[in-house]
Amino acid sequence: MCAEAPLAGGASAAAAVSASRAHRVGLLGQGTVGSAFSRLVAEHAEQIERRCGAPVAISGVLTRSRGEFEQILAESDVIVELIGGLEPARSYALSALAAGKGLVSANKQLLAEHGEELFAAARASGAQIRFEAAVAGVIPVIRVLQESLACDRLERIHGIVNGTTNYILSAMAAGRSYAQALEEAQREGFAEADPSDDVSGKDAAAKMAILARLAFGVPVRVSAVPHEGIEHLQSDDLLYASELDLSLKLIGTAERADGGISVRVHPAFLYGGHPLASVSGPYNALTVESEAITEITMSGPGAGGIQTASAVLGDLCSVLTLPSPPPPEPLSLPLIEDFSSAFYLHVEVADRPGVLAAVAGALGAHGVSLKSVLQRGLGGNARLVMVTHRIARSRLAAALAAVSQLEHVRSAPRAIPVIEEEFR
Amino acid sequence: MCAEAPLAGGASAAAAVSASRAHRVGLLGQGTVGSAFSRLVAEHAEQIERRCGAPVAISGVLTRSRGEFEQILAESDVIVELIGGLEPARSYALSALAAGKGLVSANKQLLAEHGEELFAAARASGAQIRFEAAVAGVIPVIRVLQESLACDRLERIHGIVNGTTNYILSAMAAGRSYAQALEEAQREGFAEADPSDDVSGKDAAAKMAILARLAFGVPVRVSAVPHEGIEHLQSDDLLYASELDLSLKLIGTAERADGGISVRVHPAFLYGGHPLASVSGPYNALTVESEAITEITMSGPGAGGIQTASAVLGDLCSVLTLPSPPPPEPLSLPLIEDFSSAFYLHVEVADRPGVLAAVAGALGAHGVSLKSVLQRGLGGNARLVMVTHRIARSRLAAALAAVSQLEHVRSAPRAIPVIEEEFR
Numbered sequence: 001m002c003a004e005a006p007l008a009g010g011a012s013a014a015a016a017v018s019a020s021r022a023h024r025v026g027l028l029g030q031g032t033v034g035s036a037f038s039r040l041v042a043e044h045a046e047q048i049e050r051r052c053g054a055p056v057a058i059s060g061v062l063t064r065s066r067g068e069f070e071q072i073l074a075e076s077d078v079i080v081e082l083i084g085g086l087e088p089a090r091s092y093a094l095s096a097l098a099a100g101k102g103l104v105s106a107n108k109q110l111l112a113e114h115g116e117e118l119f120a121a122a123r124a125s126g127a128q129i130r131f132e133a134a135v136a137g138v139i140p141v142i143r144v145l146q147e148s149l150a151c152d153r154l155e156r157i158h159g160i161v162n163g164t165t166n167y168i169l170s171a172m173a174a175g176r177s178y179a180q181a182l183e184e185a186q187r188e189g190f191a192e193a194d195p196s197d198d199v200s201g202k203d204a205a206a207k208m209a210i211l212a213r214l215a216f217g218v219p220v221r222v223s224a225v226p227h228e229g230i231e232h233l234q235s236d237d238l239l240y241a242s243e244l245d246l247s248l249k250l251i252g253t254a255e256r257a258d259g260g261i262s263v264r265v266h267p268a269f270l271y272g273g274h275p276l277a278s279v280s281g282p283y284n285a286l287t288v289e290s291e292a293i294t295e296i297t298m299s300g301p302g303a304g305g306i307q308t309a310s311a312v313l314g315d316l317c318s319v320l321t322l323p324s325p326p327p328p329e330p331l332s333l334p335l336i337e338d339f340s341s342a343f344y345l346h347v348e349v350a351d352r353p354g355v356l357a358a359v360a361g362a363l364g365a366h367g368v369s370l371k372s373v374l375q376r377g378l379g380g381n382a383r384l385v386m387v388t389h390r391i392a393r394s395r396l397a398a399a400l401a402a403v404s405q406l407e408h409v410r411s412a413p414r415a416i417p418v419i420e421e422e423f424r
Numbered sequence: 425m426c427a428e429a430p431l432a433g434g435a436s437a438a439a440a441v442s443a444s445r446a447h448r449v450g451l452l453g454q455g456t457v458g459s460a461f462s463r464l465v466a467e468h469a470e471q472i473e474r475r476c477g478a479p480v481a482i483s484g485v486l487t488r489s490r491g492e493f494e495q496i497l498a499e500s501d502v503i504v505e506l507i508g509g510l511e512p513a514r515s516y517a518l519s520a521l522a523a524g525k526g527l528v529s530a531n532k533q534l535l536a537e538h539g540e541e542l543f544a545a546a547r548a549s550g551a552q553i554r555f556e557a558a559v560a561g562v563i564p565v566i567r568v569l570q571e572s573l574a575c576d577r578l579e580r581i582h583g584i585v586n587g588t589t590n591y592i593l594s595a596m597a598a599g600r601s602y603a604q605a606l607e608e609a610q611r612e613g614f615a616e617a618d619p620s621d622d623v624s625g626k627d628a629a630a631k632m633a634i635l636a637r638l639a640f641g642v643p644v645r646v647s648a649v650p651h652e653g654i655e656h657l658q659s660d661d662l663l664y665a666s667e668l669d670l671s672l673k674l675i676g677t678a679e680r681a682d683g684g685i686s687v688r689v690h691p692a693f694l695y696g697g698h699p700l701a702s703v704s705g706p707y708n709a710l711t712v713e714s715e716a717i718t719e720i721t722m723s724g725p726g727a728g729g730i731q732t733a734s735a736v737l738g739d740l741c742s743v744l745t746l747p748s749p750p751p752p753e754p755l756s757l758p759l760i761e762d763f764s765s766a767f768y769l770h771v772e773v774a775d776r777p778g779v780l781a782a783v784a785g786a787l788g789a790h791g792v793s794l795k796s797v798l799q800r801g802l803g804g805n806a807r808l809v810m811v812t813h814r815i816a817r818s819r820l821a822a823a824l825a826a827v828s829q830l831e832h833v834r835s836a837p838r839a840i841p842v843i844e845e846e847f848r
Contacts, residue, residue, distance in 0.1 A: 040716060044575050050641075050752055051574045132572070138717040140564070140572040147571075147746065148556070148564040148738040150475045151468050217474075275723060278702040292464060292734035293562040296724040299699060300717065310716035314572040322571065322748045328474055 022057035023320050026076030028092055029083035030063045033106060033133075036309035037080065044313070052320045069095070078102040078319050080312060081110075090114050097121040097129065102319035106133035106312055112206035115327075116219045122326035129326050130315035135207045136161050136284040137302045138311050143318075144288065144296070145214040146327070152290050154215045156255035158419070159286030160279055161207040163302035164191045164198035165230050165250040169267075170280040173238050173247060178231065190282045201227035201265040204252045212254035212263045215288070217331035220254075220263050224335055227265035237346055237416065240385040244372060245272045246344065246418065249279070253339075260334035269344050269418040276419075342371065342418040343388045343396055350408040351382035358406050359384055366399030367391065387418055446481035447744050450500030452516055453507035454487045457530060457557075460733035461504065468737070476744045493519070502526040502743050504736060505534075514538050521545040521553065526743035530557035530736055536630035539751075540643045546750035553750050554739035559631045560585050560708040561726045562735050567742075568712065568720070569638040570751070576714050578639045580679035582843070583710030584703055585631040587726035588615045588622035589654050589674040593691075594704040597662050597671060602655065614706045625651035625689040628676045636678035636687045639712070641755035644678075644687050648759055651689035661770055661840065664809040668796060669696045670768065670842065673703070677763075684758035693768050693842040700843075762818045766795065766842040768811055769824075774832040775806035782830050783808055790823030791815065811842055 025041075027034055041048065041056055049055045060072030062083070069092055073079065079096040081103065083089050089110050096103045098121060105111065111118070111134045122129040132142045136159075145157070160166050167190040171181035182199070185191035197203045205225040212220045230250055238248050246269035254263045270277040275297035279285040284302030289295045301307045318324065349355045356375060363370065374385040388396070400413045449465075451458055465472065465480055473479045484496035486507070493516055497503065503520040505527065507513050513534050520527045522545060529535065535542070535558045546553040556566045560583075569581070584590050591614040595605035606623070609615035621627045629649040636644045654674055662672050670693035678687045694701040699721035703709040708726030713719045725731045742748065773779045784794060787810075798809040812820070824837045 040575075044577055047577055048575045138720055140568050140720070143567065143572055144564050147742055148567055148735075150745075151472045151737050151741040152734060153468055153471060273704075275702070278699075280697075290734075292730050292737075294725045294728070294731055296562055296564070296722065298720065298722045300720040304718070306716050307718055310576060310714075311572075313575050313716075317575040318571055321574075322746050324746050 022055045023052060024059035024075060024077045025056055025316065026060045026062070026072040026079045027058050028062045028069070028072075028079060028081045028089070030061050031082065032305035033308045033312070034061075034082045036305040037082065037312050040306070040309050040313050048317065052317055056316065056320075073099060073101065076101060078104065078316060080316060081105040081107055082312070083107075084109065086110060086113060090117075093118055094121050097125055097127045100125045100127045102128040103130070104312055104315040104319060105129070105131045106308055107131070108134040108203075108206055108210065110134075112209045112222045115210060115213060116330060119327045123329075128319045128324055130319055130324075132315050133308045133311035135210050136286060137300060137304065138307045139284055139286060139298045139300045139302075140311075140314075141211065141286050141288075141298060142214065144298070145211065147324075149288065149290070149293070152292055154288060154290045156253065156289045157211055157215045157286060158251055158253040158255070158276075160249050160276060160284050161252045161286070161302070162198055162201075162204045162250060163282035163284055164195060165201075165204070166279065166284070166302075167191070167282045168199070168230060169233075169238075169248055169250065172233065172235055173242070175235065177235055178233060199231050200229040201250060204250060204265040208252035208254050208263050208265060211252075211286075212261060213330070214327060215254055216256070216261050216333065217328065218261055218333045219330045220335065225263050225265065226337065228267065230267055233267060234414075237344070237414065240346070240374060240376065240383070241269055241344060243374060244385070244387060246270065246387075247272070247277045248416070249276060251276070251419065257336045257339055260336040262336045262339045264339065267416055268341075269416055271418075271420070274419060338392050338394045340390050340392045342390050342420055344416045344418050345384070345386045345388065345400075346414040347384040347386075347403060348410040349382050349384055350410060351377065352408050355382075355408045356384060359403055359409065362402045362406060363388070363399050366402060367395055368399045390420070446479045447476060448483035448499060448501045449480055449740065450484045450486070450496040450503045451482050452486045452493070452496075452503060452505045452513070454485050455506065456729035457732045457736070458485075458506045460729040461506065461736050464730070464733050464737050472741065476741055480740065480744075497523060497525065500525060502528065502740060504740060505529040505531055506736070507531075508533065510534060510537060514541075517542055518545050521549055521551045524549045524551045526552040527554070528736055528739040528743060529553070529555045530732055531555070532558040532627075532630055532634065534558075536633045536646045539634060539637060540754060543751045547753075552743045552748055554743055554748075556739050557732045557735035559634055560710060561724060561728065562731045563708055563710060563722045563724045563726075564735075564738075565635065565710050565712075565722060566638065568722070569635065571748075573712065573714070573717070576716055578712060578714045580677065580713045581635055581639045581710060582675055582677040582679070583700060584673050584708050585676045585710070585726070586622055586625075586628045586674060587706035587708055588619060589625075589628070590703065590708070590726075591615070591706045592623070592654060593657075593662075593672055593674065596657065596659055597666070599659065601659055602657060623655050624653040625674060628674060628689040632676035632678050632687050632689060635676075635710075636685060637754070638751060639678055640680070640685050640757065641752065642685055642757045643754045644759065649687050649689065650761065652691065654691055657691060658838075661768070661838065664770070664798060664800065664807070665693055665768060667798060668809070668811060670694065670811075671696070671701045672840070673700060675700070675843065681760045681763055684760040686760045686763045688763065691840055692765075693840055695842075695844070698843060762816050764814050764816045766812055766814050766844050767820055768840045768842050769809070770838040771808040771810075771827060772834040773806050773808055774834060775801070776832050779806075779830075779832045780808060783827055783833065786826045786830060787812070787823050790826060791819055792823045814844070
């Protein structure tokens, strides 16, 4: 075992011995993931040589203080981009692809913002591009979408693609407030000091844009993905919902809808039997659905240096052994804003005779029918907790506006989508 | 939508129009999976052409009553083998590979018994071989082992690879006896009239032999995989265990152990938080573990004509677009018979003072320490239900032989492995 990250050009004994015929890898970035990747290349040298036909030698490393990109590019067969962010990562990636070098990237932001440009560059030069580590850590969702399901007609992909929020929601399900749960996540290293990209759903939105491109062929701008985060959730919503066998997750969705696709991120309740319902803590999980496959669910750690590095190494081995085409030319389908779902509703009411009838009546007048109802509390504190049948969110919004106007309703109703098990 | 399976040579309009440049696929077998495959090829023609660069045309179909293999082979670029069984499937597969034609097979038995011969033939001619559908239906475990994790050093793969037994155990967990659960599974079409290959664990053993070859590089004869089925399980074991938050599954395991590998199939208890614990009904699921990935779990339908056909189509598209090497030359590692695990123990005792102390003492004298104990019942019907800490099965067997000799122990103790969560 090798505890130290090897230096450039000395990745492993095997690589040093036969450097002349080794696969030459230029590594951009030597942070947590980069160091873990170098360590894996050294520790797994025997397995790599067996599977890739020759050893892998790290031919150059670029960090803030060391290395020169053009030289590293000239001396490499494959570029592994782990520096993150948009620039200079984008320029380096485009240069590598233009030079016909394989590119492996773990950069979610780069793929979400500039994926189409990178894919076009790869198609133009015939270079390979792989980016498994950019979405959901070690979960092989990119490969499964691009390869196993390349010729399927997918209906939906949805899942838990942000470990920070899943950790926080798991803690809230155990009774903590949002603030307590966030503090705990920060203490345990599962949330950043500034958690806003995670808790707002923005991070998940970027990942869903990438997955939507692969699942449906449609380029999706991150700014066009509506996202709602978890900051406004109330612990009591989780507790009432648990009585209805519902658990709350931050769910990213990309699905066919009304001749287009809907891509979005929002909290959603799941019934106990749903394959995503039991995924707790900092794990990620994704369910892919189609008529032909019914569904496939994949789960695993969503982050972590060694886990991300493992996904990068898997991509590198594939670039070296499985010449694969980049994503094909994009398709054009409209992005649909509205979507249909069952919804959980939470309405604070005065506990007067007839208030449930009035609320149910206002909902029914707008076409909202109810699947289950809980009534809790007394006097000024009474709450109606309901789950509707499937309805368009736009129609539900109109119904909730009407409910808000009713005499004994004390605040604007809260609504959270409920994901039904449609395939099992 | 096309309800009828298309005839040979007329797979789809797109294929007919441009048959000259189409990928020519020879289909062996036109049963449930073969018909579903033909239907998918027709229905997904547009997607297939987009992803594979040209349409797929079914250039010939071999059934018991129609078609001639040599002619189909001559007129095909890829052979899709869906006839099942050992012969003539083996001869056809070897002929196809020797001719340098790509081979896609859904034949678990063929891969388990003759995989090494097929892989050698593929390496010799440079032909491709893919067989995702042979294990765990649409779950992409073959691809993930062969590609995503090709350069990882795996520690263990285990899971639920037989849908029939998982259905039966789910019904037993709901209170049915084994006989009732089996009858229900047969009525619902999840068990054969003769279920012996499924309920004995033999089917799962063949699948684990295939997975062990891919995960660890070691050829494993099916006859060398110890397997224990579910026929002897008692409903009361499931009920007691549920009080300990344990659920019972038929688990196939392949793992590194003492300088070799252990491959086996047996019933095992899982703690509630284990990613396989919530997989119920006819679903399959697999967890792959290594130091680098921690773990990846994948679940989905384990069988079904359209689902299996979907896995076959995914393989076909990969053969056409991702030239991949066959599994490398085999490695040699010893197969280890003994294995270590925590164990659930069930001992029927007379309810006398000191009997628990006597049993615990006999276990302790053999190095078996207890993690939890339940004592149930009175008089002649008393039961001790215990979970041990991790111990080698051989040592436990010696301890249980000693327990059987104790004065107030009324029958031979039952022992079932308990899978601990080692990575989370």
